[in-house]
Amino acid sequence: MPLRAKVEGPVMVFEEMEVGEEMPELRVVFDEDMQGRFLAGLKEENPWYSRESPWGGPITYHPLLDDAPMEATMHRYQYPFGFVHAVQETEFINPLPLGKPARITTKVVDKYEKRGRGYIVIESLIVDEDGLEIMRTRNHAMIEDERVREAAGLGLLHVPLSSAAKYNRGESGEDKS
Amino acid sequence: MTIATENLEVGQELPPVRKEISFEDMRLFSMWSNLNIHTDWESAKKAGLPAPIAQGLMSHAYLSEMLTQFFGKNWLQGGTLSIKFIGYTLPGDVITTRGIVREKVAEGSATRLNCDVWCESLSGEKTVVGTASALVD
Numbered sequence: 001m002p003l004r005a006k007v008e009g010p011v012m013v014f015e016e017m018e019v020g021e022e023m024p025e026l027r028v029v030f031d032e033d034m035q036g037r038f039l040a041g042l043k044e045e046n047p048w049y050s051r052e053s054p055w056g057g058p059i060t061y062h063p064l065l066d067d068a069p070m071e072a073t074m075h076r077y078q079y080p081f082g083f084v085h086a087v088q089e090t091e092f093i094n095p096l097p098l099g100k101p102a103r104i105t106t107k108v109v110d111k112y113e114k115r116g117r118g119y120i121v122i123e124s125l126i127v128d129e130d131g132l133e134i135m136r137t138r139n140h141a142m143i144e145d146e147r148v149r150e151a152a153g154l155g156l157l158h159v160p161l162s163s164a165a166k167y168n169r170g171e172s173g174e175d176k177s
Numbered sequence: 178m179t180i181a182t183e184n185l186e187v188g189q190e191l192p193p194v195r196k197e198i199s200f201e202d203m204r205l206f207s208m209w210s211n212l213n214i215h216t217d218w219e220s221a222k223k224a225g226l227p228a229p230i231a232q233g234l235m236s237h238a239y240l241s242e243m244l245t246q247f248f249g250k251n252w253l254q255g256g257t258l259s260i261k262f263i264g265y266t267l268p269g270d271v272i273t274t275r276g277i278v279r280e281k282v283a284e285g286s287a288t289r290l291n292c293d294v295w296c297e298s299l300s301g302e303k304t305v306v307g308t309a310s311a312l313v314d
Binding site for chain 1: 196201202203204205206208233234235237238239241242245246249250252253254255256257258259260261262
């Protein structure tokens with residue numbers, strides 16, 4: 001989602017995150033040029049996104065909206081996810097015509113610990129300017145405070161698990177991306 | 178384009194989508210980002226990675242491409258996708274999406290197909306695993 005703003009807000013800390021916290025509301029609109037570059041990166045050639053779709057004209061490529069939870073969160077926090085993007089859950093409700101403005105509301109809907117690590121679940125609801133629901137998408141992200149601080153020190157936005165020996169704790173089957 | 182119907186049997190495989198991922202693809206996908214482990218070799222090196230890694234959401238998009246081709250417009254009106262990221266994708270990797278119909282469930286007067294889906298590398302290693310579902314006519 002080509003909106004990302006660099007904020008000077010606080011670093012996200014798992015223990016301080018509260019379920020129910022709302023992130024800044026975003027208003028987005030995607031044009032043909034922006035979407036075209038994104039589609040090129042994915043080698044996606046479905047004409048629904050560039051010419052005609054079953055709903056009439058071209059529609060917004062829905063994966064553009066999948067990043068909404070992280071996008072909204074990065075408007076408030078630095079290094080919001082620390083970062084392990086563990087799980088993505090998406091419900092597709094309606095297509096969004098290309099060029100039609102949409103509104104994104106985002107909040108923390110859950111937090112949990114698994115194998116000694118903290119995870120937060122952030123959900124975004126995307127609606128068009130008329131209020132029609134387009135998509136609901138959730139991002140489960142691992143927040144590890146020590147890792148976040150190291151990432152900040154290195155100037156990194158993400159520190160993937162097992163990316164280096166110092167981060168590799170030898171656990172098999174762990175989330176990596 | 179749509180091939181999914183209520184007459185499909187459990188065990189039906191979804192037509193796969195195959196993608197070779199270049200560094201330029203990764204940069205285009207991350208066009209809004211600052212330099213980071215997805216877009217910059219130096220950042221990846223700082224993190225101890227052999228190369229920049231593709232965003233997990235690229236695999237999410239590849240799966241969605243396969244599922245759009247399989248379910249047609251029903252994918253965008255009632256489809257669900259839940260995936261877990263379990264491996265990295267590096268520049269030059271070739272990823273293939275896979276899926277199989279696991280069950281058929283009545284939903285009102287319609288039928289919903291529940292599928293297992295995943296992405297795998299050329300060596301067969303899974304990088305993403307999950308489930309997807311949509312209504313069929």
